[in-house]
Each structure stands twice: as C-alpha cells, then as structure tokens.
Amino acid sequence: MTATANAPGPGQAPRQRSVRGRPRCDKSRQAILSSAYDLLVQAGLAGFTIEAVAARSGCAKTTIYRWWPTKGALAVASLLEMVEVAAPIRATGSARRDLESLLAVMAGTMAGPMGRVIASIIVEGQSNPEVLETYCTQVLQPRRERIREIVRMGVRSGELPAELDEAVVVELLYNTLYSRLLIRHQPLDEPGWTQRLVAAVLGPANAAPQPVAKPLRIHSDALYPA
C-alpha cells in the first residue's frame, strides 16, 4: 500500500498510533471526506478543489494537506469511505445469471453519481500513479476477484465450459464498463447490453445450467454505498 492511502479505511493505522500530542480529529476527517465526495459528485473534477473541500467541510486547508498529499489521494479515500468492502450477494445457482445481474448492477452504479467519482479518480491517476495503484489495490482487485469466483464456480458446476480463460473473462467484462464510463461512446445502461456481453464472453448457453446443491453466499462486485 502506498502513502496515498494513509487516510485509513476501517481498522487501519496510517501513522504509527502516536501516544503523544493531540490525537487526530475524526470529525474533521469525516467532514473532509464526505465534502470531497459530494463535490466530486456534484461538480466533477472542475469543482473538486482543495479550497472548495476546505470551505465546505469547515476545515482548514492545512488539515487536508496534512493527511492527503494530493487531490487524487483524497478522491480515492473519499470513495473508499463510501463503499462497503464487499457486499455479500445471494448466488442464484446460475453463473450466467449471476454475472448478468452483477454486470447490470455495476453498470447502474457507474452510470450514477459514483461513476463520476470513479472517473475523476482515474483522471487524477493519470498524473499520479500512486492514486491508480491504490484504486486498483483497494477497489478494483477485490471486486474483480468476485467475478472470477463466479466464473470458477460455474466451471466447476459444469455450467460453463472448462476451457474458459478466467482471467480474460474478468478483463473483458470489467474493462468494457470502464471504457464506456470514460469514453462515453456508448451509454453504460444500454438495454440488453449486459446479456449480449455475457453471451459473447461465455459462449452460447447450450448446456443447461446445473443448479448447485447449496446456493452459496458470495459477494457482490458492485460498489455499494456504505
């Protein structure tokens, strides 16, 4: 993990818990993070200014700079604060259906306000590699792993062909979301798109899916508000 993330998520100790001195004011931390998030949602990158965050949160600029070295770091931190680590979802027993609905949820999320935040983070990351690094480690990878798991389960149950390249499946499904978010050549919520995507990636649904005996409790890849 990088310094970018030293605005701690739950359970993290960013600075060696100091015994001496005034402890960090958590109210300020919260105010700053939620102000940052709100500004990103409402005004996008243009309005996402340290000064604006300071003004809206009622905190001093110095307090912001003390804890987050760059705007990008602040942006990721504000996203992490708003997102559950991994929301559990109910597996239906069909990997196909699971993927479809998961993709739909993700696309919906990205089409909404959180999408603007994510886009902003990626933008900031272009000139600040640590931001992207943190985003990938903290947000992207755990969620990609969920998709991978669904695929793995589908293969194991025989629903999906054994020769399926898991890594590529994840890559294809996920990347297409981000591209639409950023390039906007097509809408993220194009109707029917989810199904076509899954069909194309998994191949035609000729084999009847075998319902798993015990419907497992797995986790969603979607970004949920905390």
Place this chain on the structure above:
Amino acid sequence: MTATANAPGPGQAPRQRSVRGRPRCDKSRQAILSSAYDLLVQAGLAGFTIEAVAARSGCAKTTIYRWWPTKGALAVASLLEMVEVAAPIRATGSARRDLESLLAVMAGTMAGPMGRVIASIIVEGQSNPEVLETYCTQVLQPRRERIREIVRMGVRSGELPAELDEAVVVELLYNTLYSRLLIRHQPLDEPGWTQRLVAAVLGPANAAPQPVAKPLRIHSDALYPA
C-alpha cells in the same frame, strides 16, 4: 461535428472561408499543433498548458484561443494532425490472424508516446464532452469500423461462426485496450495477451479458416504517425 473540431483537418473550412482580411497563418497552426503534441508526450497533462504551448511554438496565446476553444480541442487536433486517417494494411486471409496482429499493433501504439496523448484527450474530455465526441467521431469510430469489417469478412468466409455479435466483438476488443491504457492495472504489451483475447472473443478456432480468394487491401485500425 462540433466546434471542438474546428481545427481543420485537410480540406476542411472551420470558419466560413473569409474573403477579406489576412489569411490564417499556417506556419503558426503547425507550430502550435506540434508543440501541443510534443508537450503532451513529454510532460503529460501537467505540462500541457496554453502558456507552455504558446511559449514553445512562439505564438501568442490569443492566436491559440482564436482557433481552439479549449485545451481539449487543441489536444484532439494535435493528435489528428499526427495520424493518418486510416493506414492500409494487407489482409492475410485469416480474420483471426488479422485481428491478432491488429490488436498487437494498437497495443504497441498505445503503450508508446501516442498513448499518453490519447489518455490526455480522454481526461480532458471528462469535463468537456465535445472533446470526447470529436475524438469518437474522428478517431475511434473509423477505426472500430475496420475491426468490424474484418469480423464481417471472417464470418462471410466461414472462418468465424455466423452467430458472432459483431458489435460486441468490437466493443470487447477495443475497450480492453483503453482500460489498460487508463487504469494501468495490467500492462498494454503483456505478451500473449493478444492471442488469448482474440481466442476468448471469437471462440475456439475449430473451423479451418478459408483463405479468401483475393487478399483484400483493407485498412489498419492502428494510429500511425502521419
């Protein structure tokens, strides 16, 4: 087309061709565009400043603002200036191989300096929809069409399965490139990646490809230096 694109490509008339007055100085236009491009390549978005472009090109800021309304517009224009409309390539007769090599070329291009420029354009486009619009129309769509054509030809020749969803194929192949460019979770030039990608999208190569009778001269999707 929007005002964003009024930095004309060849043969375009951005402003109602004025009969009176001093004609536009093409030397300045060239100097500005190439300075912009160079700055984008060398310093990325951080160094891509109207003032820097003016300084490097030896032109006045007013001259830049006269012709390009925003930094984003200037960025796209500078890219268009550096890129052939569509470089012709030799079709090998195998759609699979064509796609693989095309993807490899594109990935290579995006991993290089031009990738930085493209990323910058997309970044600028986040707060300036016209920029993305122009980029899609002028750069993206024509190139996507080429992929589509290869697929179409492959289907027609029987090399590729008839039920292939052309639109989705293009989407999958292309988007994954842009995601890697922007998110950097994986390198663009991962070895073997191109093959796995094509295999996953087109399905297993069971049908023996039928070489087309007359190898057609089609066009590359890659962005070539002009």
Place this chain on the structure above:
Amino acid sequence: MTATANAPGPGQAPRQRSVRGRPRCDKSRQAILSSAYDLLVQAGLAGFTIEAVAARSGCAKTTIYRWWPTKGALAVASLLEMVEVAAPIRATGSARRDLESLLAVMAGTMAGPMGRVIASIIVEGQSNPEVLETYCTQVLQPRRERIREIVRMGVRSGELPAELDEAVVVELLYNTLYSRLLIRHQPLDEPGWTQRLVAAVLGPANAAPQPVAKPLRIHSDALYPA
C-alpha cells in the same frame, strides 16, 4: 536606482517604454498606490497586506506583483506618489528661524499619518536593503540637502559660525526626528524641543543674524501631500 523604484515617479521610465503589448493601466497603478498608502496609514504594517491592497484597490494580486517586487517597494512607491519632490518655502532671512520652523513642520508631519508610513517603510527596509536605499535616494537625501543649504546660507551671511560642520548638523537634526519616530521614547511634538535642538546644534545665538537683502525662495524639507 534599484528595481524597487520602478513604479515611476515623475519623469521616470521604469521599464523601457514598450511599444508592443497592452500598455500599462494607469488607473490600476493609482488605485494600488493610494490603497497601499491608506492601508499603511489606517492599519499600519499589520494591515498592510498585498491581499488587502488588492482587495481595496480592486486589482489582482498579480498586477501588484508585476510592478512591485516586495511590500517594501510598494510602500516607498506609495509614499513617493503622495509627496511633492520639494515644496518651496519662504526663507525668512534667519537660518536659525528657518531651521526651527522647518524642524517643527517635519516633526508635525512625522507625528501624523505620514509618519506611520515612513516608519513602516523603514521596518520593511530592515529585511530588504533596496527599500531603504530607494527611500534614502528618493526621499531622504534631497530633503537633507535643503537643511544643508540653509546652514550654508547662514554661514555665508555670517549668522552662523564658520567652523560649523554642515554634515554633522544635518545628521544631528534629522536623525533625532527619526529616532523619536521609531523608538518613541519622547514625543515628536514636544513643545519647545525644536528650539532647544537648534540652539544646541548651532551654538548660542550670540551673533546678531544679518537679514539677507532679498529673502530667497527656497524649498522645504518637509513632506507635503502632493
């Protein structure tokens, strides 16, 4: 002369009068200088802030920084703007009386608002030698010269002893003013002080002063509002 003075006094050409580019806005210059002066008078050094000057004058900070490199330079310039080069006074024919009244006027000026400005300039000058240099050259020296002239005339007319050390006289009379301004150990306008001072410096008035035939029109050392 130093860069500090490039806010021109009358007849000066601070930057080689440039033919190219937008000419300097004199309204801004005036507004800045008078705002600076007012702030120095009203709030002293504490309130004399580039930001405050900008706010009060309605100009941008950058405009101020473009023309005056430091707060000190701005302070001197604002003083120079408010002061006549050398106000003429009527010589009475008695060097003694002339010096007394001149000292009284100067003390009065220094005890007033302009004194605060001068004190501020000297303070700024402590960490910026150019400021002091400019102040001495532009303000102090010309005025000291006037005292010297009065003394010279008094000696020539026989009113003052020939062995009088002109330089020291000027030094003694002037310095004591500045010390009282800055150290405040004694009030500047102590009644009778002027006479005692002159008496001590010039020696006892034993020689009857010879009235000059034609009372000359000389110049005051005092700082007059322009």
Place this chain on the structure above:
Amino acid sequence: MTATANAPGPGQAPRQRSVRGRPRCDKSRQAILSSAYDLLVQAGLAGFTIEAVAARSGCAKTTIYRWWPTKGALAVASLLEMVEVAAPIRATGSARRDLESLLAVMAGTMAGPMGRVIASIIVEGQSNPEVLETYCTQVLQPRRERIREIVRMGVRSGELPAELDEAVVVELLYNTLYSRLLIRHQPLDEPGWTQRLVAAVLGPANAAPQPVAKPLRIHSDALYPA
C-alpha cells in the same frame, strides 16, 4: 513594567511563585532565549519565528507562549539575557574623551550582531508598543543616564560649558546612533565620526579639561555580552 517583561531577569518571579505542580524548567527558558537571540542574529526578523525558536530550542511552542506573549517580548527578553545591566568603565577624567570612546564602543556594538537584534526589537515594537516601552525602560534609559552623568560631571568640573542642555546632548548623541542603525544612510562605524559628533554637540574644546581629582568608576553605556 508591563506584561511584556514577564520574562524575568534574574531573581524575578513573573508568575506568582507556584507552590504546587512541576516547577518551571529553567533549562527550557535558557534554551528558548538563546535560540531566539541566535535566530535574530543569524537570520534577522525573517527567520525569527516562534516555530523556529521552538524547533531550535527543542521546546514546545506552548512553552514559549506560556511565558512570552509576543515575539517582541521574547526578543527583548533574549536581549536582556545577553546584556549586563550596566558594565562599569573607567572614567578618564575628560568628559569629552569619555563620551568619544563611549560612543565609539556603542557604535561598534550596534554595527555588530547585537545591532541586528536591537533593530529587530524596534521593528517588532512598531506594532506592539509594550515592546518599545520595555526596551526603553530596561535598556535605553539606564544607558542614557550614563551619558547624562558624564556630561554632568564634565560641567561640574568646568570642562564643559555650564549652559549645556544635558537632555538635548543625550538625545542628539544617542538618536543619531539609532538612526544610522535603522536607516543605514551612513555606516555606523564611519571613521572620525565620533569625534566630529562630540565636537559638534559639546562645542569646541577651547577650555582645557580639568582632570578630576579622583578618577571615578562609572558605568558604560555600551551593551556588553553578559
């Protein structure tokens, strides 16, 4: 005496001597005062910062603020710590010579590092009258009294004319030092200046000085390092 001076000289109890709690740490007091002095000498006003003093002395800012209300108060206190109350000097028997040598010593002191400290104190005093007040009471007045005493003795012995205005003599001699310190229009250590000054103020040395019967031990006006 004012609150400004509650940095105690030796033997003073600024705060009602507390019976309970941790006693004041004298090591901190010393460290702070000498750090302040050093910073004033080395970096002048610019580097004389509470934070810098804290850093250099290894004390906390709060400790400084607890004992000295303002930077100015700290500055005077640091000067007082470095200075003997009144260093004794040997009177030569000639008031003239005594004054000359005394002036020379003072000028030398002011031209050196301590001069920077004094200038800083006066600067601070401009926006903090209590600082000047303390400086005058603690430093200036006792030393001026010494000059006055020399003059008085000179008059009593007949060396100096009886009509000499003691107060004005002190004023003239002392003020000119401070002016040169602050305005820098002339160097403080101009050779021969001391003699000319004394000559001008005391009048020509026509009367042969009467050596006093018993050379008295008086005190110097100069500021000696403790």
Place this chain on the structure above:
DNA sequence: ATGTAACCGAGACGGTACGTCCAGTCTTTAT
C-alpha cells in the same frame, strides 16, 4: 493606391487555486 478586415505578436489585466509557512489555540500524555 488605398481602405478595410482579419490576422498575428506581445503583454497587461482580473481572477482562481495552488501548496506552504506561520500564528495562535487546543488536546492529549508524561513528568
């Protein structure tokens, strides 16, 4: 040939945000 219109360079201008420094204050633990 001479307007007239649009171009071009230079550079001043009002602004916004930057990231930093320091001022003072407050809150904690340690002595």
Place this chain on the structure above:
DNA sequence: ATAAAGACTGGACGTACCGTCTCGGTTACAT
C-alpha cells in the same frame, strides 16, 4: 502545574495559468 508533542483553524504568502483585453503591425482582398 508544567512540559512536549502535535493536531487544529485561519490568514497571507508568492506563483502558475486561466481566459480576456488592448495595443502596434502585418497581410491581402476589394474598391
């Protein structure tokens, strides 16, 4: 109680670019 540590609000700093605005000068067509 005093001290050290260090987080906090707040204000000003000086800088970088923004996008706009005059200027003096330069083409090149249209009278």
